[in-house]
Every structure is written in structure tokens, then in C-alpha cells.
Amino acid sequence: MLQNESQTLDEATMSIQPDSKTRRYDRQLRLWAASGQAALESSRILVTAGSATSTSVLKNLVLPGIGHFTILDAAPTTPADAGNNFFLNANASIGKPRAEEAVPLLRELNESVDGVADTRDLEALLQTDEGRKYVTSFTLVIAHNLPAKTLEQLSTLLWQDPTYPPLMVVRSAGFLADFYIQFHEHCIIESHSETAPSLRLTKPFPALQAWADSTDYDKLDPTEHAHIPFALILIKEADKWRAEHGGALPKAYAEQKAFKADVRARQRKLDEENFEEAEAQAVRMWTEKAVSSDIQALLDAPPVDPRSSPNAAFHALLQTLRAFVHDPAGPGCLPLTATLPDMKTDTESYVRLQRMYKEQARVENARFKELLKEKFPDLPIEEAVVDAFVKNSHHIKLLRGRPFGAFDRDAEALASALQIFPKETATHLAFTALSALLARGTEVTAEALTAGVQDLVGPDVELPDELDAAVGELARAPTADLPNTAAFLGGMVAQEAIKLLTKQYVPVNGYCVVDLVDSWTGTVGAPQ
Amino acid sequence: MAAAVATNGAAVAADWPGRYHHIDQVLDTPGPRTDPSFQAGDEVKEFLRDKCKILVIGAGGLGCEILANLALSGFKDIHVIDMDTIDISNLNRQFLFRSKDVGKPKALVAAESIMTRVPGVKITPYYGKIQDKDEDYYMQFNLVICGLDSVEARRWINATLVNMVDPENPESLKPLIDGGTEGFKGQARVILPTISSCYECSLDMLNKPTAFPICTIANTPRLPEHCIEWASVLEWPRVHGDKKMDTDDPEHIGWLYKTALARAKEFNIEGVTYSLTQGVVKNIIPAIASTNAIIAASCCNEAFKIATSSAAYLNNYFMLIGTDGVYSFTFEHEKRPECPVCGGEAVDLTISKGMTVDKLIETLVERQDIQIKKPSLSSPTKQIYFQAPPQLEEATRPNLEKPVSELVEEGGEITVTATSLPFSLSLRIHYT
Numbered sequence: 001m002l003q004n005e006s007q008t009l010d011e012a013t014m015s016i017q018p019d020s021k022t023r024r025y026d027r028q029l030r031l032w033a034a035s036g037q038a039a040l041e042s043s044r045i046l047v048t049a050g051s052a053t054s055t056s057v058l059k060n061l062v063l064p065g066i067g068h069f070t071i072l073d074a075a076p077t078t079p080a081d082a083g084n085n086f087f088l089n090a091n092a093s094i095g096k097p098r099a100e101e102a103v104p105l106l107r108e109l110n111e112s113v114d115g116v117a118d119t120r121d122l123e124a125l126l127q128t129d130e131g132r133k134y135v136t137s138f139t140l141v142i143a144h145n146l147p148a149k150t151l152e153q154l155s156t157l158l159w160q161d162p163t164y165p166p167l168m169v170v171r172s173a174g175f176l177a178d179f180y181i182q183f184h185e186h187c188i189i190e191s192h193s194e195t196a197p198s199l200r201l202t203k204p205f206p207a208l209q210a211w212a213d214s215t216d217y218d219k220l221d222p223t224e225h226a227h228i229p230f231a232l233i234l235i236k237e238a239d240k241w242r243a244e245h246g247g248a249l250p251k252a253y254a255e256q257k258a259f260k261a262d263v264r265a266r267q268r269k270l271d272e273e274n275f276e277e278a279e280a281q282a283v284r285m286w287t288e289k290a291v292s293s294d295i296q297a298l299l300d301a302p303p304v305d306p307r308s309s310p311n312a313a314f315h316a317l318l319q320t321l322r323a324f325v326h327d328p329a330g331p332g333c334l335p336l337t338a339t340l341p342d343m344k345t346d347t348e349s350y351v352r353l354q355r356m357y358k359e360q361a362r363v364e365n366a367r368f369k370e371l372l373k374e375k376f377p378d379l380p381i382e383e384a385v386v387d388a389f390v391k392n393s394h395h396i397k398l399l400r401g402r403p404f405g406a407f408d409r410d411a412e413a414l415a416s417a418l419q420i421f422p423k424e425t426a427t428h429l430a431f432t433a434l435s436a437l438l439a440r441g442t443e444v445t446a447e448a449l450t451a452g453v454q455d456l457v458g459p460d461v462e463l464p465d466e467l468d469a470a471v472g473e474l475a476r477a478p479t480a481d482l483p484n485t486a487a488f489l490g491g492m493v494a495q496e497a498i499k500l501l502t503k504q505y506v507p508v509n510g511y512c513v514v515d516l517v518d519s520w521t522g523t524v525g526a527p528q
Numbered sequence: 529m530a531a532a533v534a535t536n537g538a539a540v541a542a543d544w545p546g547r548y549h550h551i552d553q554v555l556d557t558p559g560p561r562t563d564p565s566f567q568a569g570d571e572v573k574e575f576l577r578d579k580c581k582i583l584v585i586g587a588g589g590l591g592c593e594i595l596a597n598l599a600l601s602g603f604k605d606i607h608v609i610d611m612d613t614i615d616i617s618n619l620n621r622q623f624l625f626r627s628k629d630v631g632k633p634k635a636l637v638a639a640e641s642i643m644t645r646v647p648g649v650k651i652t653p654y655y656g657k658i659q660d661k662d663e664d665y666y667m668q669f670n671l672v673i674c675g676l677d678s679v680e681a682r683r684w685i686n687a688t689l690v691n692m693v694d695p696e697n698p699e700s701l702k703p704l705i706d707g708g709t710e711g712f713k714g715q716a717r718v719i720l721p722t723i724s725s726c727y728e729c730s731l732d733m734l735n736k737p738t739a740f741p742i743c744t745i746a747n748t749p750r751l752p753e754h755c756i757e758w759a760s761v762l763e764w765p766r767v768h769g770d771k772k773m774d775t776d777d778p779e780h781i782g783w784l785y786k787t788a789l790a791r792a793k794e795f796n797i798e799g800v801t802y803s804l805t806q807g808v809v810k811n812i813i814p815a816i817a818s819t820n821a822i823i824a825a826s827c828c829n830e831a832f833k834i835a836t837s838s839a840a841y842l843n844n845y846f847m848l849i850g851t852d853g854v855y856s857f858t859f860e861h862e863k864r865p866e867c868p869v870c871g872g873e874a875v876d877l878t879i880s881k882g883m884t885v886d887k888l889i890e891t892l893v894e895r896q897d898i899q900i901k902k903p904s905l906s907s908p909t910k911q912i913y914f915q916a917p918p919q920l921e922e923a924t925r926p927n928l929e930k931p932v933s934e935l936v937e938e939g940g941e942i943t944v945t946a947t948s949l950p951f952s953l954s955l956r957i958h959y960t
Contacts, residue, residue, distance in 0.1 A: 017778055018802060026617045030807065030814040031711055052550075052600075056821065063620055063817040079546030086596050090647050091544045109623055174554055175829075175839060192851060227748070342751055350750040351796045446560075472560030477553035483600035484829035487593065491821030495712065495850050498818065505712065508853040516829050517561050517839040519716075519846045521856040 021112075028064050035190075035388075036502035037065065041112075043501045044068040046138040046165075048122050048154070050075070050098035052481045053144045053172055055087040055106065056490020061497060062106050068114040069106070070138070073099040074121045084483050122146075126153045136164045140497060144170040144489075145481070148439040155182055155404040163310045166500055169404050170493055171431045174477030175516040176470065177489050178428050180525075181496060181507055186399040187314035189388050190504045193395040197337040198288045201234050202249060205331065205360045211352075212236050217266065225268055229345040229353055230278035237263050237278075238285055250286055259285065273344040290333035291325060298398055299325065306379060313381045314398070317389045320372040324364075327371065334393045335364040365390050399509045400527055407511065407525035408432050414457050417524050422464035424513045424522035429453045430470040434478060444478040446471045473517060485516055492521075543648060548573075551602055554838050566837045576602045580835050583669040584608040585658055585685060587634040589815050590675025590707050592624040593824030595638055598673075599646040601832050606642075607652045607669070609661070610635040615776075621817040658685055663692050666702065671834060673827050674706045677813070679734065679899075680948055682706060686719065686727035687869045687951045693722045703834050707827040711814040712850035716826035717861070718834070718842045721870065725844060725861040728869040728951075732897040733861075737811075752792060752799035756808045759787035775810045784809060822848060864897075868953035874941060878958040879932060885913055886928040892944060898953065903944045907936050916947070933959055 022029065029037060043066045047054045050073040058069055077093040085102070093101040099117035107115045125131030135141065135157065143154060151169065158167045159182060166183040204212065212235040215228060238249060241259060250259040260282050267275040291299065299322045306312040306319075324330055338361035340354050368390050372381070389396065407413060408429070417425040433452025437444050449471035453463060492512065499507040510526030548555075555573055558566050566572070582603050584594050587610035598606055612634050614625045624641040625634070635653035642651050654661075658681060666672070666688060676682050686704065694700040704719040706727060719726050744750070745757045764773050764784070774780050785805040792800045806812060826846055833841040842858070849855045866873045875898075879888065885905065892903050905912035912935055913927050914920040927935065936942060936957050944953040 017782070020616065022803075023616045024619050026620075026803070026806075027812070027815040028620050029803075030812065031816065059623055060817040060821050063623055065620075078549075079544050080549035082544070083547035084550045084600055086600060086645060090645065091547075094544070108626065110619075111627075175559070194851075345750070346748045347750055347795045347797070350748075469560050476557045476559045477550075480550045480553035482550055482554065484597055484825045484832060487597050487821055487825035488829065491818045491823075491825060492850075492854060494821070495816075495818035496854070498816075505850075506852040512854050516826075517559065517833075518858065519826065519830070519842045520858045521848075521854055523853060 025065065032498070032502045032504050036504050039502045040065055040498065041067050043139040044070075044137075045497070046070050046072060046135065046141045048141070048143040048146060049073050050081075050085070050087075050102045051144050052081070052085040052483060052486040053170060053489050053493075054142070055085055055102050056486045057142060057144075057170075057493045057497070058102075058106050059087065059109060060490055060494030062109045062113045062115070064498065065110055065112060066501070068116070070116045070118050071099040071103055072118045072120065072122055072125075073097070074119050077101055084481055084486070086483075122154070123150045126150070126157060132157055136161075138165050140165050140168070140500060142168045142170065142493065142497065145172065148435040151404070151435070158182065159184075159403045167404065168493055168497065170489060171435065172481060172485055172489055172514075173431075173434060173474050174480045174482060175485060176427055176431070176473050177485055177514040177516075178431050178511050179489065179493055179496075179514075180404055180511045181401070181500065181509070182404045183399070183401040183500070185309075185311060185401065186397075186500065186503075186507065186509075187311045188397040188399070188503055188506060189314070189385070189392050191392070191395045191397045192505050195395075196341060197339070197394040198334070199231055199284065199340075200288075200331075200333070200336060201231055201284055202238060202288055203290070203331070203333065204235050205336070207356050207360065209235065211356070212239070222268065226272045226274060227344070227346040227349060228274055229343045229349055230274055230281050231343065231353065233263060233266065233275065233278040234282060234285060237266075237282075256282070256286060277344050292394065295321075295334065295394065295396065298396070306376065312379060313385055314389075316372065316376045316379050316381065317386065318396070318398070320368060320375055321389075321393055323371045323375060324368050327367070330367060331364065335368055335390045336361045337391055337394065338362075339391075361391075397506055399507070401509060402527045405432075408456055411458055411461075413525065413528075415461050418457065418461065418464055421522060421524045423466040423469070423515070423520075424511075424524045426453070426464055426467040427470040427513045427515060428511045428524055429456055430467065430474050432456060433471075434474050438478070444475055446475040449474055469517070470515075485514075488514065488516060548602060555836060559839060562839055563837055572836045572838065573602070576832075576835055577604050580670050581605045581607070581668060582831065582835075583666070583672045584675070585672065585681070586610055586675035586677075587624075587638040587653070588612065588618065588675065588677065589621050589709065589817075589820040590824045590827070591634070592622045592638055593820055594673055594675050594707075594828055595624070595642050595651065596646075597825060597828035598831065599642050599649040599651075601828060603831075603835070604649050605652075606649065607654065608635050608639060609654045609656065609658055610638075611655065611657045621815055621820055623817065663688070666692060667700065669702060671831050672702055672704050673831055674704065675824060675827070676706075676708070682727050683731075683869075683949055686721075687949065689719075690721040690726055690870050691950065705827045705830050705834075707823040709815060709819045709823050711816070712819055713848060714819050714823040715845065715847045716823050716830065716842070717845045718830050719844070725863045726867065726870045729864040729867045729871070730845075730861050731899055734896070734899075736896060749791065749795050749797060752788070752797060752801075752804055753808050755788040755792040755795070755797060755800055756784065756805050758791055759784045759805075760809045763787050773809075775806075781806055781809070819848075819850060822850075868898075869951050874954035874956040876958060877955045878960055881933045881959045882931050883933075884929055884931055885935070888932050889913065889928075900944060900946050900953065901948060903946050906943050906945075907940060908943075910935065912936075912942065932957060 045066055047058055050071050075098050076095050077088055077098045079094055082088055082091050082094050087102045087105040097119045099119055103115045103117040155167055158164045162184040166181055168181050170179040212232045215232055250256045260279050263279045263282055303319050304315045306316040309315050338358045340357055430449055433449045436452055437448055496507045499505045508523055510523045512523050514521050556568055558568055584591055587608050614629045614632055614634055616630055624638045629637045633655040635655045639651035639653035689702050689704050692700050701721055707716045740754055740757050745754050749755050785802050788805055789800045830842050833839045843860050845859050845861045847857045865871045866875045889903055892898050892900050902915045904914045911924050913924045938959055940957055942955040
């Protein structure tokens with residue numbers, strides 16, 4: 001046995017030195033792990049211009065290691081481009097195709113990323129089947145300051161089929177910007193929520209309850225007493241409380257206070273940190289629900305047929321989760337997560353508790369898989385995906401999107417947004433008015449922009465004072481792609497793209513508005 | 529080094545017609561929120577491009593971005609200080625560096641890279657510590673931007689710039705713009721030394737570093753981190769004696785990993801990995817290109833607005849959380865009257881009559897708003913305890929066991945100093 005163990009140790013140390021790829025990506029792997037990295041590496045991204053903002057976005061996607069990017073841009077480099085874009089060879093690039101100048105400079109950031117310059121015209125491509133097929137073949141499309149008509153065509157095309165790539169629409173001028181992600185549906189298993197999953201202390205599984213029952217405070221020596229894990233202390237106290245209060249747990253504030261005082265009163269000596277911890281954690285006893293309201297809403301929504309969804313696995317798992325919660329043989333709540341927080345206790349108790357949770361989680365995971373097989377016998381889902389779903393079932397997210405521009409056509413939503421988020425909504429609408437003016441070739445003035453916004457919301461809606469600040473800035477610099485604004489957007493858009501591609505963390509749903517005069521960001525127009 | 533310091537002379541004055549088409553849109557016209565003092569047109573352009581001198585501290589994740597943004601924005605006289613060399617784990621975000629640059633000084637490679645790409649900008653790198661430079665050096669700049677990962681360095685530059693302010697000389701007030709990131713989160717802020725809240729004022733906003741009690745590590749390990757701490761804090765000195773642990777040496781990390789893994793096996797604890805070992809002993813903070821880009825852009829945007837008055841600058845704190853949607857919060861952080869750097873008032877501290885000097889020192893180290901490592905203590909009349917030099921330490925050591933009340937009367941003041949910080953803290957002691 002000893003020999004075996006030391007062999008395992010030696011083997012373990014043989015291959016411990018991480019390879020150069022792991023070392024290069026170490027600081028990001030700590031955020032999205034190998035699974036997120038693999039998703040990034042298999043992505044193919046189309047960017048529809050070689051503007052400063054576009055190359056800034058790409059820089060932040062090439063560095064972490066996307067698979068491929070194409071810059072689709074027919075324009076030659078202007079003297080202005082050469083001045084504001086770091087990914088051009090300054091004045092030496094003037095007159096040469098912007099895409100071809102930028103691609104090599106982006107590729108040298110990361111040898112494992114493939115990049116291509118395409119100097120065809122997007123508008124022409126959108127007119128042919130072949131062109132449309134090409135555009136829809138990517139994983140994600142990013143469009144910065146696209147002319148209104150082309151944007152309309154592109155967003156309409158990409159909305160046609162839920163299997164087509166999401167579109168990120170980015171608009172900027174001077175110190176202001178907004179961006180939007182057009183997607184039908186975005187399913188997230190690993191949202192990396194910071195709220196702790198339930199320890200099921202109000203509804204302990206049998207082994208845990210048995211341990212709590214067999215713990216007799218009076219029979220413990222001082223060392224043992226000071227090392228009872230807070231989980232057991234709270235379960236015992238809850239049982240006692242229920243017995244004295246007709247089966248109910250503390251509800252009103254006074255009851256909660258009394259419960260905490262009871263917990264604290266069990267402390268034999270002032271230095272028993274486990275009881276202090278139990279008091280601090282007592283809040284779990286009245287905040288934990290069998291199913292949180294977010295997840296309950298997901299379970300209550302009309303089910304989506306996995307056979308007709310591009311997110312078949314997620315919908316099948318979601319329906320299985322509902323079956324699991326309603327399963328008469330099950331715990332009547334979400335599956336248990338085996339991850340325990342640290343507790344003031346001794347090693348032996350902690351490891352025992354950890355094993356108990358692990359064992360129960362294993363049993364429930366197996367039951368979940370049985371239900372999945374019963375409900376969807378023919379649907380192949382990788383076991384790792386099922387395991388991740390069960391483990392993260394407290395934090396899964398399902399975002400539903402709308403086509404780009406739908407908010408601008410929704411008079412009721414606009415009027416309400418102008419009341420609640422005046423500066424964000426005003427800035428967003430000013431951008432819509434700006435692209436209309438630029439498309440018409442009309443001079444961009446504050447008055448023309450205000451008139452455009454009034455047209456969008458209708459004559460009866462009063463415009464907020466905040467609109468003056470927004471239209472004034474846009475009229476000041478209607479076509480300025482400022483280096484700092486470009487860099488700021490480059491970070492934000494890339495960050496959201498990474499969340500979309502890895503299906504980890506939660507991307508913004510709605511129009512993210514940026515004002516770098518007063519240095520704020522906000523989101524409006526999220527689908528209800 | 530000499531080559532890096534030299535400007536790319538051939539390219540100087542390489543402004544081509546239309547180069548600043550984008551930026552000039554905001555420099556030729558004021559916006560609705562622009563201050564009336566804004567000198568639109570040639571005057572502001574001349575100041576930005578020919579006169580303004582800016583210092584960038586740090587040429588890492590934020591620094592690379594800051595240098596590129598400043599150069600493209602039209603700042604032409606930029607200095608950069610960084611004491612680090614390039615590591616392979618920097619390449620996922622520090623975009624001015626390539627694999628071939630690993631091992632070279634960051635400041636030099638970054639300066640070279642920017643000057644090649646942006647003609648006419650002069651970047652003067654210094655490969656060394658900010659503490660090597662004196663007030664005369666810092667006095668030459670109009671603005672300072674920090675992209676640092678060290679709290680200590682930030683406290684040092686903050687205190688230095690606050691100390692430099694001479695009310696008779698407005699030029700002595702150097703706006704400090706500070707950025708910081710951690711994973712998908714970050715912040716950017718503008719500090720007007722002595723006028724607005726300084727870095728020290730907000731020290732208590734920092735996350736408390738995770739510290740594991742020594743008795744947990746020694747007796748009741750539960751988490752893989754406890755085993756790793758045991759290996760590095762207790763086993764390393766026991767086995768290797770005075771040999772210093774080098775967390776950049778893969779052999780040392782390998783030893784720690786093996787040792788931690790063996791302890792974890794003994795206690796049936798799961799989860800010790802090489803990556804976690806490295807993370808714990810090096811205190812690794814996740815870092816990505818996109819967050820750095822956002823925060824660096826925010827810092828440079830504030831620098832641009834301060835230098836040009838083309839728009840109001842941030843008052844004074846921008847905080848970003850990018851994990852769940854895009855959430856940001858812009859607010860005015862208030863000055864702290866008892867801030868040891870810019871406040872001038874003593875901190876009132878109430879302790880028990882029996883508290884020993886030793887215990888008081890422990891309290892000062894732990895307090896979130898003080899965070900002072902190895903403090904030395906004195907009262908106006910006596911030396912209470914000095915960490916150095918050794919003779920003085922030895923002479924004052926017996927005081928450690930004494931109650932503070934024996935040495936300082938009710939309402940008396942204690943001056944606290946530490947070699948790592950260029951300021952002192954005044955405590956007014958009260959007894960319960």
C-alpha cells in the first residue's frame with residue numbers, strides 16, 4: 001500500500017510541469033478553465049470592418065486564443081485610419097487595403113490563431129446566396145459602425161435562423177457608444193454565480209440528519225465540542241426550534257434573532273469559533289429555498305422541444321431538472337452540490353461531512369441520469385455536460401433575445417425606458433438617429449438628432465433633458481473613432497464575446513450604453 | 529538600453545495630414561458638457577502634442593494598453609517605469625510582448641514596440657523601481673498614470689505625490705490616475721493629491737487577503753489550500769533551513785506541490801494540484817486582456833480629458849464588474865479626515881489598559897484601514913519599539929511585553945512608521 005502510494009506520487013510529479021500553452025494561458029484558465037478555452041479555440045469570428053474599434057476588439061480575442069478571425073473590409077487605409085489604429089503600419093499603410101494591413105499585425109499577437117483578410121464588399125455579399133452562406137458560416141459576427149442599410153440587411157439575415165451566428169452591433173462616435181448582442185437564446189450552465197449553493201440544512205438528507213441526531217452535546221469533550229461543524233449545529237437547532245414552534249422555522253426578524261441567540265447560547269467557551277460561525281451562517285435557515293425563484297421561473301416556462309432547438313442538450317436537461325424536482329422518490333429540490341465551504345472543525349469531521357455530501361450528490365446525480373434516459377432515450381449528451389449541469393443546477397441561466405432594433409420600434413418600452421433610464425435611453429436613441437442621418441447624408445446637428453429621436457418615440461413623448469448631452473456630443477464628433485473609446489469598447493465587446501463563446505458567465509442582454517464624458521455605463525432595452 | 533532610450537528621430541514630426549482627424553473632432557469643438565475654459569483648436573493641440581509630459585508606472589497588463597492609448601491619443605513625451613521582466617504567462621494579455629521577448633525588461637520592450645508603431649512619439653523607459661526616483665524626477669511630469677498590481681507601490685507613489693504638493697506652486701500638484709483589475713473586475717480613479725480622496729483614503733475598500741490561521745494549517749487542515757500553506761510556511765523552512773523559497777523556480781513549486789499532496793493524502797483531502805499550488809504560493813490573480821483594455825482605456829480617457837479640458841474628468845471613482853452583464857458604478861469617494869497621507873488628523877484608538885505593545889502592533893497589521901507591515905512605534909518623548917536597526921530593535925524589544933498604558937498616557941499620541949511607506953501615522957490612544 002505504502003509502496004503504491006509513493007509510486008502514485010512519483011508519477012504525479014513526473015508530469016506536473018504544465019506545458020507552454022497552459023503556462024501562457026494560466027491567468028485566464030483560472031477564470032474559464034480548459035472547457036472555456038476549448039470553446040474559444042474552436043470559434044471562427046467575422047469582423048465587418050478594420051476600424052480602430054474593430055481591431056481593438058480583435059486584439060482582445062486573439063490574445064486569449066480564438067480559433068480564427070476574418071476581417072471583411074473593402075476599404076483602403078486612410079490617413080485618419082493610420083493615425084488612430086494601432087494595428088496598421090502607421091503612414092506606411094495609407095492607400096493599402098485596411099484588412100490586409102491589419103491581419104498580420106493581429107496574428108503576431110498569438111501564433112496559434114488563424115486570421116484572414118477579405119477585401120470583398122459586405123453589401124455585395126449579402127445580395128448573393130453564396131455570400132449569405134459565407135457570412136452565416138461563422139460562430140460570431142461583429143459589426144462596428146456599419147451603415148444603417150447594410151446593418152439592417154445583416155441583422156435580418158442573421159435573425160432568420162436560430163442556428164445562425166449571434167451578431168454584435170457596435171456603434172460609437174466621440175466619447176459615446178452603445179452595443180447590442182443579437183441572439184435568439186443563450187444557455188449558460190456555468191454562470192460562475194458568487195452566491196453559495198444550498199447545503200440543504202433545512203431539509204437534510206438521511207445520512208446528514210442521522211449524524212446530527214447522534215450528536216449529543218453533553219457527551220462531547222471540550223475539544224470535540226469546539227469542533228462540531230456549523231452545519232450540524234444548525235440542523236440540531238432547527239429541529240429543536242421546529243419542535244417548539246409547531247414545525248415551522250424562524251420567519252419574523254424577532255424569531256431569527258432569537259434563533260441566533262439560541263445558537264450562540266450553546267457556546268461553552270468564548271473561543272469556540274464553530275458556534276460563532278453557526279450564528280453567522282444561521283441566515284441559511286430562512287433564506288434557502290428548495291428551488292430559487294430564478295430557477296423556478298425557468299422550470300415554469302413553457303418547455304422547448306429539444307428536437308427543434310439548437311440548444312437540444314440544455315432543454316433536455318432543463319426538463320429533466322423539472323422532473324427531478326417533482327420526482328416523488330427524489331429530494332423535492334434541486335440536486336445537491338458536493339462542494340462544501342470551509343468550516344471551523346477538525347480534519348476528520350470535515351472529511352466525513354465532505355464524503356457524506358459527495359455520496360449524496362452521487363446518488364442524486366445517478367437519479368438525474370436515470371430520469372434523463374427515461375425522458376430522452378435517444379438524445380446523446382456528453383456525460384461531462386450532464387455532470388456540469390447537475391453540479392451547477394442552482395445557477396443555470398437562459399437568456400432570450402430580440403432582433404436588433406426591436407426595442408426602437410416598441411413605443412411603449414421606449415417611453416417607459418425614457419422615464420426609468422433617461423440618460424441611457426436618450427444616448428441609445430441618439431445613436432439610432434445618428435445612423436439614420438448619416439445614411440441620408442444629412443448634416444449632423446443637435447437639432448436634427450433631437451428631431452430624429454422625437455420621430456422614433458412619437459410626438460407625444462416628452463424627451464428628457466439628458467438627451468441634450470447625448471445629441472450635443474454626437475453632433476460634435478459624429479464620425480470620430482477616438483483611440484480611448486475604441487480601446488474601451490475593444491475590451492467590453494471582447495469580454496461579452498468571450499462570455500458568449502465559452503457559454504460561461506452572463507453576457508449583457510439589451511443595449512449597453514457607454515458615456516466616457518461622465519464615465520458611466522448602463523443597459524437598456526432588455527427583453528422582458 | 530541606449531538604443532531604447534533614443535527617440536525614433538527619423539520619425540519625429542511625422543504628422544501627416546489627416547493623422548488626427550478623429551481626435552481633432554473633439555479638440556476643435558466643445559461639447560455640451562465641456563468647461564468654458566476649454567481652448568479649442570491649436571492651443572490645446574499644441575499643449576497635448578508638444579508640451580505635455582506624462583509618466584506611466586507599470587508596463588504590464590495595464591501598462592502596455594496605457595502606452596498604446598496615450599501614443600495614439602497624441603501624447604508625445606511619455607516616460608515609463610517598470611522593474612519586471614517578461615514571463616510567458618504575461619503573453620495572454622500584455623500585447624506588446626512576444627515569445628522571443630521572455631526574460632527581457634518590460635519597460636524597454638514596450639517602449640521600443642510603441643515607438644516602432646506610432647511615429648513621432650518619444651517613450652523614455654526606466655527599468656527599475658519607482659523608489660529609485662526622487663521628487664525632482666516626479667516634478668517634471670504633468671500627469672501620472674499607474675497600472676500596478678502592488679498595493680505597496682501604489683501607497684508609495686500616492687504618498688510621494690501628496691507630499692510634493694506645495695500650495696504656493698500649482699505646478700506641484702500632479703493628478704494621479706490609478707487603474708487596477710482582477711479577473712472580470714476593475715477600477716479606475718482620478719486622484720488630485722490633497723484635494724480629492726487619495727489611495728490611502730480608500731485602503732479599507734481592498735479585499736481582505738485570505739489568511740489561514742496557523743493552527744488550522746498545523747493541526748486541522750481541511751482544504752487543499754491548508755496543505756499547500758503547510759508545505760510553504762512550515763515544511764519549507766524546516767527542511768530547507770535558510771534557503772529562500774523562489775516561487776518562480778519550477779523545482780521549488782514542484783517540491784511544494786509534492787509535499788502538499790502527500791499531506792493531503794495523509795488527511796484524505798482532495799484537490800491539491802500544481803496549478804492551485806502555484807496560485808496559493810504566488811498569490812496569483814486571474815488577469816485577461818479585455819478587462820485590462822477597459823480599465824486602461826478609462827485611465828487614458830481621463831488623462832486625455834485632464835490634459836485637454838475637452839470634457840470633464842472623472843470625479844472620482846469608476847468601478848466595473850463584468851461577470852454578470854456589464855455593471856459599473858461611478859461615484860465620488862470621500863476624503864478621510866484621519867487619512868495618514870492627506871488627512872492630517874490623528875486616528876483615535878481605544879484599547880484596554882492591559883494591551884501590550886506586541887498586541888497593539890498585531891492590531892495595526894490587521895486593521896483594514898491601516899495595513900502596515902512591520903511598524904515602528906514612538907511617542908513624542910520615547911522610542912516604544914523599532915524594527916531596525918538591530919541595536920535599536922534589541923534596546924526596545926523589552927517594551928513589547930509591556931502594556932501600552934505604562935508607556936503612553938490617556939490621550940497621548942503614538943507615531944507609527946514603516947520603512948516601506950513614506951509617511952507616518954498618528955494614533956491618539958484612549959483606554960477603556
